[in-house]
Amino acid sequence: MNESSDHLLRSRRRSDGIFSRFQVAGLVILTLIAIISKFYLPRLIPSAVWLEVPLLLTIYFGLMRPDPVPALLFGAFVGISEDSLSPANLPIGMYGITKTLVGYFAASVSQRFNVGNSLIRLVLCFFFYCFHAFFYWVMRRALLQQIVPFDTQLTLLHGAFNIAVALPLYLILDRMKLSDEH
């Protein structure tokens, strides 16, 4: 390992503890906006059906939070909220389990990597999107025995689409965090 990789892997974030000042009300509002965007945005832009703003928010919260417990609880909350707006033939808990795992893993990864780097963030975001889509598909097949297709190429494409949205979204969230500091 060279010096730069050591820096990436070992250096702690400058923003440790910042999320402790992140207002709960603001987080709830952001979650509500994310879920409404997923609920309503496809009416305006049909391609936005593949946009996973709640997932991007879960990943961001996990990456910016050193403790996995709040991250997984936040993931469970967002996932169950999404589940409650899913078709009635899908029981509540599918997204909840998936996003719980995403939140936990994102927080665990943030303990080892310097997630202040935008490139690492986007790579992790892409990875977690693919993990989320694959795990959800596995659960639908295994737990519900629903035969739904899984298109790998489309999943990768949608992952790229999501990280393209994640880049400005995370910058905005970073700005909000910075403004919160001052």
Place this chain on the structure above:
Amino acid sequence: MDAIFNRYRSYRSLVVLVIVVMAQVLYLAYQVRTGRDERLIRVWAVSAVTPFSGIFEAIRHNTVGFMKDYFVLLDVREQNSKLKADNDRLRMENVFYRNQLATAEHARALTIFQARTPSKTVAARVIGNSTVSTAKAVFIDRGSTSNIEKGMAVVTPNGIVGKVAAVYLLASQVLLVTDSTFKVGVESQKGHIHGILDCSGGHCEVEQIQNEEDVRVGEWFYTSGEDRVFPRGFPVGTVISAQPGNGMKDVRLNLSGAPGGVEEVLVILDGVHQPIPTAALPDDKMVPPLPPPPPDDKQVTGVPAGPGQTEADKTIQKYEQLGKEQEHVYGAMYSNMPNYNIKPAPKPAAPPAAAAPPASAPLGSGPVALGASTPTRATTTQTSTNHPTSTHPTSTRPPTSKPALPLGSPRPNASQTTTTKPPAGPPQ
């Protein structure tokens, strides 16, 4: 004790993860096993989200078309700076009326369909999508207060859309026919071949059709009513390809209802089965054929090219000449009553076209405005509006090669005569 506590702290996050995930798995298993849907959480979520979505949708529906047209026409407005004020006003009015017309046309189509179909329906508007991107479901702005129940069919005049999957107080969730778990019983129009519509593979196919069956491209499929959701006889779509497959025929359909992009739907409250129509459905995109051309004016009216050929025409001409000599304007208010008992002055020979203006003068000077069906009539109308007391409104009109119809002669088009009442004759 401290060692146990420290060990627990190191594994705390993992323990919490296992507990949370296991709790959700157990809860999910409970739902799957009992087949019960957790109403309370869904009701809360839908009640929290649908009002926002309904407001957004209402704002979008009423303003997007307006704003789009406005900004598209912005460049034109800049280029025509001299007419800016007039253009803006007219454009705003156009946009407003266009939106009104589009809304009215769509509502009229739904109303006509509602009146025509024997099934009892209620109209609804789509206000949101499902949060699961792989599942095809939408929310509509009608719920249990509109007597909607779970399992009801949702259609448009063009075709089927889906079925009600969940009902809330002011909203309902509609599972679209394009969802991978949705199956619809269908029946072909010509051979009455039954099959099952399945849209799970990204395209819609009709399954369970034997290779020996005769299904052709372009043929319509209708609901068969066997699925107990859609009443029989609703259009589903047309065949875009039909090829022999492995055991069963591969029949692909193009859905006519466009369930993904639909904005307004009808929920069938009380379905009535209908027979499969024998004639093909009219294509909405096809321009309706023009009506047969109207017969020639001369053939219809029997009026020859020259005026005053019949006794009635001669009498009318005489009265017109008398009125002209005595400066009387037919139809104008406060015009002196002419004396019809005197003989008109001998008229110099004039071409037929020259004799026409007096005949049409009362038309233009009449109190009832004419419809602008032809340029000539529009000109006459404008003249009469601006100068109601003009004695010869048509005197400024350039002579036309086509002779004008004499006063009192039958009009060639009924629509043109509805707003015009030629003078019945001289007052007694």
